[in-house]
Amino acid sequence: MNDNNINKGLRKQLVSLLKNKGIIDIDVLNALDNVPRQWFMESGLTSHAYEDKAFPIGEGQTISQPYTVAYQSQLLKVKSGDKVLEIGTGSGYQTCVLIELGCKVFTIERQRLLFKRAELLFKKLKWKPKKIIFGDGTKGLKNNSPYDAIIVTAGTPELPTDLLSQLKIGGRLVIPIGKNEQIMTRYIRVSKNEFNKETFGSFRFVPLLKDKV
Numbered sequence: 001m002n003d004n005n006i007n008k009g010l011r012k013q014l015v016s017l018l019k020n021k022g023i024i025d026i027d028v029l030n031a032l033d034n035v036p037r038q039w040f041m042e043s044g045l046t047s048h049a050y051e052d053k054a055f056p057i058g059e060g061q062t063i064s065q066p067y068t069v070a071y072q073s074q075l076l077k078v079k080s081g082d083k084v085l086e087i088g089t090g091s092g093y094q095t096c097v098l099i100e101l102g103c104k105v106f107t108i109e110r111q112r113l114l115f116k117r118a119e120l121l122f123k124k125l126k127w128k129p130k131k132i133i134f135g136d137g138t139k140g141l142k143n144n145s146p147y148d149a150i151i152v153t154a155g156t157p158e159l160p161t162d163l164l165s166q167l168k169i170g171g172r173l174v175i176p177i178g179k180n181e182q183i184m185t186r187y188i189r190v191s192k193n194e195f196n197k198e199t200f201g202s203f204r205f206v207p208l209l210k211d212k213v
């Protein structure tokens, strides 16, 4: 797939907006600069790809706002080679940002149509996840655990505790917790049985749902 210079310019503007909004991790900013968001959006909406907004991707789901993608990526504190589990593949945009950061990504999506679409898209792109799985991610993905980082891209009132047990010592889980509005929350596994919990700003996500459809 070919990108064009107009979009490169728009992407630079988006990245500078994200900097102004407080994103400071240069690797994250570069990753957003290098992944063309229009490739992950519905054809009628691509002219909006570099607006800092969420947009529909079908099945009642959305591609996350670029600020949210940058914010979660920054909190994950990943480095090249890290093994990452993503719950909620959606459009695949956040997945590709993490791969651009050098991560080996395992990603799970519960909506069959979105799963199929993302699977097809990854075949055409240079960013390839290690695995894309159709299923309910609330139980994590034990077979490939433990992970350096786990990101949940849908909101949930309750912490799915299975996810904590799939972190390496020193591993980070970034998850939006809450019902109508979510507080971005990061758990760091400091030892086998101890987790350090931190809370950040409030966000609005589509809900994390159980079972697959």
Ligand code: SAH
Pocket (backbone or CB within 6 Å): 061, 062, 063, 064, 087, 088, 089, 090, 091, 092, 093, 094, 095, 108, 109, 110, 111, 114, 135, 136, 137, 138, 153, 154, 206, 207, 208, 209, 210, 211
């Ligand atoms: N990072 C994605 C966000 C998509 S929205 C993007 O920017 O495109 C969140 C996604 O999580 C939706 O596609 C939704 O279907 C999916 N989801 C919700 N509950 C899930 C679950 N239990 N397991 C896996 N995916 C889930």
